[in-house]
Amino acid sequence: MADQPETSPDARTKPATAKQNGQQEPAAPAAAPEKDIAPRKLQYMFAARRGANLLPMAAGIEPAFDAQQVLEALQRMPEVTIVRRIRPSSFSVLSAGPSASQDIIVATTTPEHGQFLERIAHPGMIVERDLLLKHLSDLPTATAQRVTPARVVAASIDVKFHVQDGAGQPVPEAQICVYTGNGGEAQAATDASGNATATVYGGYLNDVVALYVKPHADLWERFVSRPALSADQPNVIVLKRLGEFAAVQFPANPFLGWGQRLMGLSGENGGALTGRGAKIAIIDSGCDNSHAALTHVKLGRDYTNLSASGEPNEQSWTLDALGHGTHCAGVITGNGQNGQIRGFCPEAEIHVLKLFPGGAFNNLAAAIHYCIDNQIDVANCSLGSDATSEIIQQLIQTAREAGVALVVAAGNSSGPVQFPAAVPGVLCVSAVGQQGEYPADTYHAQTAEPGTILVNGLFPAKFSCRGSEVKVCAPGVAIISTMPGGGYASWDGTSMAAPAITGSAGLVVAHHPDFANRQGPRNAARVDRIFQIVMGAAVPLGLDPTLGGVGLPAVPHALLAQASNAVSTDVFDPNEAGLQAAVRQGLSAGLAAFGLA
Numbered sequence: 001m002a003d004q005p006e007t008s009p010d011a012r013t014k015p016a017t018a019k020q021n022g023q024q025e026p027a028a029p030a031a032a033p034e035k036d037i038a039p040r041k042l043q044y045m046f047a048a049r050r051g052a053n054l055l056p057m058a059a060g061i062e063p064a065f066d067a068q069q070v071l072e073a074l075q076r077m078p079e080v081t082i083v084r085r086i087r088p089s090s091f092s093v094l095s096a097g098p099s100a101s102q103d104i105i106v107a108t109t110t111p112e113h114g115q116f117l118e119r120i121a122h123p124g125m126i127v128e129r130d131l132l133l134k135h136l137s138d139l140p141t142a143t144a145q146r147v148t149p150a151r152v153v154a155a156s157i158d159v160k161f162h163v164q165d166g167a168g169q170p171v172p173e174a175q176i177c178v179y180t181g182n183g184g185e186a187q188a189a190t191d192a193s194g195n196a197t198a199t200v201y202g203g204y205l206n207d208v209v210a211l212y213v214k215p216h217a218d219l220w221e222r223f224v225s226r227p228a229l230s231a232d233q234p235n236v237i238v239l240k241r242l243g244e245f246a247a248v249q250f251p252a253n254p255f256l257g258w259g260q261r262l263m264g265l266s267g268e269n270g271g272a273l274t275g276r277g278a279k280i281a282i283i284d285s286g287c288d289n290s291h292a293a294l295t296h297v298k299l300g301r302d303y304t305n306l307s308a309s310g311e312p313n314e315q316s317w318t319l320d321a322l323g324h325g326t327h328c329a330g331v332i333t334g335n336g337q338n339g340q341i342r343g344f345c346p347e348a349e350i351h352v353l354k355l356f357p358g359g360a361f362n363n364l365a366a367a368i369h370y371c372i373d374n375q376i377d378v379a380n381c382s383l384g385s386d387a388t389s390e391i392i393q394q395l396i397q398t399a400r401e402a403g404v405a406l407v408v409a410a411g412n413s414s415g416p417v418q419f420p421a422a423v424p425g426v427l428c429v430s431a432v433g434q435q436g437e438y439p440a441d442t443y444h445a446q447t448a449e450p451g452t453i454l455v456n457g458l459f460p461a462k463f464s465c466r467g468s469e470v471k472v473c474a475p476g477v478a479i480i481s482t483m484p485g486g487g488y489a490s491w492d493g494t495s496m497a498a499p500a501i502t503g504s505a506g507l508v509v510a511h512h513p514d515f516a517n518r519q520g521p522r523n524a525a526r527v528d529r530i531f532q533i534v535m536g537a538a539v540p541l542g543l544d545p546t547l548g549g550v551g552l553p554a555v556p557h558a559l560l561a562q563a564s565n566a567v568s569t570d571v572f573d574p575n576e577a578g579l580q581a582a583v584r585q586g587l588s589a590g591l592a593a594f595g596l597a
Contacts, residue, residue: 043129044127045365046070046105046107046125047103048102048125048126049123074105080108082107084106084362085104086104086105088373114127128391133355136383136494157199157205159186159198159200159229166240166244171194171239174194174214175189176188176189176213176237180209182207195234210224215489216487218242220244221490222441251339258475259476259479260331262434272511274346275348275511277518278345278348279348279351281353282325284328284354285322285324286300286325286356287352288318290318292486300314300318300352301351301352301354303355320484322356323489324382327479327481327482327496328481328498328499329499331343332499332503333346341482351371364381368395368399372398372402372404375402378404378406378530379405379502381408383409384409384420384421385418386419387419409498410465411464411465417467427471429470429471429474430464430472430473430474430494431477431497432458432475433448434457434475435448437477444492454542460473460547461476461477476495479492501534533558537555538550538553
């Protein structure tokens with residue numbers, strides 16, 4: 001019980017004189033709450049430092065790391081609560097090479113005790129905060145700064161909206177964002193009648209700098225700078241159907257977005273290059289496999305829904321509340337049947353590993369272990385963090401040594417490449433856009449910085465993170481793909497670019513002669529070779545390498561053009577002197593086919 005204020009005996013009893021005289025009895029004091037709100041405990045991860053058993057005995061350091069002993073020690077601490085223990089399979093252990101135990105213990109404790117454990121940790125043990133990850137969503141984030149408590153004002157206006165399509169039909173589930181000049185942001189979602197009310201703080205509407213409306217599916221978004229809003233009557237917003245924009249061949253049979261077409265997918269090579277034989281993981285927010293384009297996706301785990309023993313749920317991965325993972329899945333593996341989207345690898349074996357909403361580093365660690373255990377060829381990671389994790393970094397290296405190729409989105413903050421895309425050994429992907437592939441009144445049009453448009457209309461997306469870690473670029477603006485519930489939506493982000501590269505890497509695994517032996521060794525050289533082929537299939541776009549890497553891969557054209565060529569045994573080296581020359585070979589026809597060379 002929380003401490004209660006002191007009260008006198010008379011204040012805790014009913015005075016007899018009041019009842020006898022017919023007077024109103026004084027109200028009994030309100031019961032104190034059972035428990036006042038308190039700060040949450042912090043979550044930590046405990047793991048062996050890679051190569052801990054190689055530390056010199058002369059330094060007086062005990063080399064062994066016993067996860068069971070660490071677990072038992074933590075269990076004896078009253079300030080610590082064990083959440084789960086991530087234990088790799090024997091395959092993971094054998095793939096790690098000469099290192100200590102790969103178990104990861106996840107526990108909660110107070111900030112003070114967590115800092116204490118960090119200070120006293122064995123040199124062979126990592127103790128670090130288990131922080132939340134971000135799925136790299138497409139919402140415009142740089143329009144306004146977030147409100148801080150000191151800037152919150154009491155004056156507000158309730159602004160009504162009505163969202164409809166061109167035929168006058170209401171649009172439910174549309175997200176509305178109103179940005180104000182003081183850094184505020186008001187959000188609302190439309191109901192079944194297409195109506196919504198957003199509370200705008202500041203007291204007047206002339207301070208609104210932008211209005212963004214994002215439909216759930218099948219319609220183009222809207223972005224209006226300095227909107228003329230009314231406080232007296234509903235503000236009507238009309239959205240266009242995706243198929244109303246002439247540049248979009250939607251629906252076609254199959255539907256190919258501008259990104260797929262630019263990178264070389266076509267009806268001609270669709271039968272020859274399907275990705276059959278490749279195993280691809282999508283580490284994201286789940287996948288709605290009831291969508292007509294994704295009914296072949298049958299395998300998955302939900303790491304946001306764990307059993308008491310810490311095991312992921314094997315059913316709920318099909319529930320995708322964010323739509324992010326379903327959108328990525330369409331680009332990677334859409335089946336292309338009956339007018340549905342045709343992804344890069346419609347016949348690949350897909351494993352959906354759900355981390356969002358609420359995924360943290362420990363969930364990502366478990367998903368990477370799954371990829372190792374199940375001999376995944378390529379894993380798509382459209383996620384990131386401003387923080388870093390030594391545990392995740394060394395686990396990524398373990399995955400590479402086990403033959404798992406990780407393709408990671410660079411990030412959408414316009415700044416340095418985010419974690420884990422910045423980790424050596426992954427394929428970091430930035431985003432580009434193409435003018436003419438979206439209506440002018442969408443936020444897609446805001447992603448092109450003045451002066452950055454190339455002669456062929458391509459441009460580096462202004463949200464895309466940049467740095468020497470960027471290896472390749474891919475289409476990431478106005479990417480139309482699948483959504484939960486059976487619809488389609490056009491999204492932006494390096495999240496949308498990474499799946500195109502993941503699909504391309506899947507085609508390499510399935511169809512390049514270097515990987516014809518399915519029983520070949522799974523090691524770092526295998527991953528390096530996959531990346532080498534993808535990068536070697538890139539056409540330079542004239543971008544700074546920190547923005548576009550070596551260029552835009554067109555793997556389907558490359559595979560068909562060089563299938564009979566001698567197999568190279570070179571080891572992948574992103575700094576190789578001849579690499580820039582190599583990427584120019586064999587793929588200019590891919591861009592020329594669309595008038596972009």
